[in-house]
Amino acid sequence: MAEGSGQVAGGHAVTVGSATVDIITIIASRDIERVTMANATASFLLLEEGRKIEAEGITIHPGGGAANTAVCFARLGIPAAPLVKIGRDLNGAKVLESFAREGLSDRLVRYTDELGTGITVMIASHDRNAAVFTFRGANTLIRAGDIPADAFAGASIVHVAGLSNESADQHPDIVRRARKAGAFVSNNPGIRQLTARGEAFFAALSDIDMLSINRIEAEAMLPGLMRHGGPGPCRDHLPDNPPQLMRRGLVGSGFDMPLEAFCRAVHRLGPRYVTVTDGTDGAYLSDAGELWHCPPLKVKVAGTVGAGDAFSATLGAWLMEGRGAESALRAAAANAAAVVAAIDAQSGLLRRTELTRWIEAAPPDFVARRLV
Template identity: 25%
Template sequence: MYDIITFGSASQDIYVKSKKFFTAGNGICVPPGLKTEVDDLAIFSGGGGTNAAATFANQGFKVAYCGMVGQDPFGRLAVEELKKLKISCDLLKTTGKKSTNISFFLTYPGKDRTILVYRGASDELSRKDIPWAKIKKAKWFYLAPFGGRLASLTGILIDFAKKNGIKIALNPGYNQLTLPVKTLKEILQKIDILILNREEASLLTGIPPQKEKEIFKKIDGLVRGISIMTKGGDGVIVSDGQNLFSAKSLASSLGWKTVDATGAGDAFGSGFVSGFLKSKGDIEYSIQLAMANATFNMLKWGAKDGLLKKNQKWPKIGVLKEACGKEGLCQTKS
């Protein structure tokens, strides 16, 4: 029996740094018809499904990744790393139809990065590829962002989980948040933990991101379980239907300088669920572990290299706890 099975993408993240990149308007540019010097190149594994699995494995859980990679060198690298991290690959499938997912991170001095995404093999996973008999005894499903056609599996997996008594944590991406309204409302009523960032929460509710209180109140009303909204450098808000919890950014509080936000959302979401399982439902501890896991990950390049290990020491951020209804941000649930 697995403690947790993660679903989502597996990819290779390729970082390309060059002083020759320049901007024009809202775009990043390179001179046409010329070879452009690259100052640094680095390759890391990524993908929401495997990033989350790495956290769970690091925290000592029995975890499997259910997804698809290509029959290519990057796919073989992904499998090798999963095995090295002691993540089961028994549920992983390969395909010759498409190459393994790749993201190119173009970085340039004094500016933000630009990401080119190839959604390859991961989007080829279909209902028939999932070994349903092998996953029915898992304790938890963790659904990372699903891209493209993969989003259609969201409701199917959640219905299967509910039928088999499996708890569900959902960290949806754009394609899941833009599913038909009726489908989305049904999904949100069935999950145990919902993890969103502020921009995703704005997309879900149709409320501008500046109206934070209105956004969170609406989300909390849609979700029967725990609602989480991360706010980047401004911290996080969490509701369990009885109390409202909030915390500031750990990096900002300690004055730490982060270098790469890739995988920060995956690190926070999987860190929260790890803390929730380890503490048997202590929200404050779950927030603290999530915040530390995401922060330490952002201190290093790549989506997995900085993730906390099981016995690693880490600083705990202060968490404010208030009863629901006090600020009108959350709703009391039975």
């Protein structure tokens, strides 16, 4: 365990998903054009063919959903072991070096010669919400034989990050075995899991304690929820001064559903906790039907990569420890803000004592509010 982490008593964490090497390029706003659609929320960075663009900096960092969340747990004092697959290459060696530096266990790291270690290349400018090119590589090759019988033995929390290709095929078995081992099971799936493997994902919800998704992923779930019982019950009236997503609801694939009804529909399929993040409009947490909202903690944005991992892991850790929804939301939002204040996914992650100081120093409006 890294020095100063403030290790807490109890079990350990296992994280499942990807480990990557992240190459981050920062380009001055004046050197790259951005186009924002008038009738949509999407923005685009324009790269001119054949033109060399001056960068303010190009740096290399560790990343990937399982790696980021493992570091988050470790800095919060929860020993962590990432279950990842890497290539036998220089980038794989960099991943292992970062694990050793953070005090992570490598007992569940698996190796392959079939594909290289995953790499992402990020281009950030303007508001620093990076465009990402990804080579998933070895991250796609987690197979049943890579998951030992005792993988989750003694774990207090198992966090499953986004999985793709062959690795995604293991998702139902992973959450089933984690639940059987007695762990708190948190899941932050990628949108491809929700669309390409929707039926398998919905069937696995009964083994998940906490589902963590963003607004776009929630909207991708709407067709599946309609096939699995439709919306849950919700109140006819909104609370005073409702946040944007509470007012707007979820809209996608020809369906619309109030946020409260969405959360209750997911609860019905298994998870006690459902959290939906909505970028600068904050995050929502439904605890068995009690819906809470927390605004983001405002910081100067250096990069957005890894914020979702920090939020999910911190929230899961607090809920696993039996802390209430209000405390968990504020801690998760604060740790995510610390990550946003750094360029990469891991260097901003806070240790438990640091996180406490961030929360104590937050402005008065950084308050989690119960909506229903």
